[in-house]
Amino acid sequence: MAGILEKRRTLHKQLAEQQYTNDQLQSQIEQLQTLANLGMVSAMIAHEINNILTPLENYAHLAIQNPDDEALIFKALRKTAANSQRASKILEAILSMTNDQDQVKTDCRINALVDDVFLCLARDFARDNINVSIQIPEDLTVRAQPVCLQQVLMNLILNAREAMLPKGGKLTIRAGQSHDSVMIEVADTGCGIEPDNLAKIFQPFFTTKDNKSKSERPGAGLGLAFCKKVVDGHNGIISVESEPGRGTTFKIILPKDS
Structure with a gap:
């Protein structure tokens, strides 16, 4: 015992x-x-x-x-x-x-957000042989945190531009809505993304840009990670489709009452 x-x-x-x-x-x-x-x-x-x-x-x-x-x-x-x-x-x-704090959301006119992005960038895309096509209904709005959504669009537009350098191409920004959601697409006709990289594209610090890249900005691998965090914070979805040599399309779907 x-x-x-x-x-x-x-x-x-x-x-x-x-x-x-x-x-x-x-x-x-x-x-x-x-x-x-x-x-x-x-x-x-x-x-x-x-x-x-x-x-x-x-x-x-x-x-x-x-x-x-x-x-x-x-x-x-x-x-x-x-x-x-x-x-x-x-x-x-x-x-x-x-800090997982609630952010103030307002009804944002998507056309105005896109216009502000181009004004902020102060770049003439035509000088890079890039044709910009904006296909967004004038009165289309989404409830969002404006500066964050604007920054998402800026990241996607900058990435699209760099993917088309130096040859040029076409940048298409379109948006539409269904009964309960708003869709925004940013599409380019650039170099595309290799299939093996698509699953990792939103991971922090993952980048397809290397020292030999013709990109004007070094790749930190944070722009798309930031985009995903913002979209997740709006209870939305961001996805990507790409074909090497043909181009890339990023699609954002946000609930109307996000």
């Missing part, structure tokens, strides 16, 4: 020690996860703010190169101020997303 009791005490002691070890490991995992999340947030912020800094630089150069054109300088300064405010809103939105 004494032997059985001793074995039980030893077993309880071993279980207690194992539980303590497990608790310590769980605590370390949680700390590492916090650091990993912090790194992801920092990287996403850097990626999205960089998308805004490029046109800001373009506006500044435009003003410097035309010191006597007061109207042009005023226009460049006004757009610089608007993009600076946009950068601040993007920062707030990303921090809210990572």
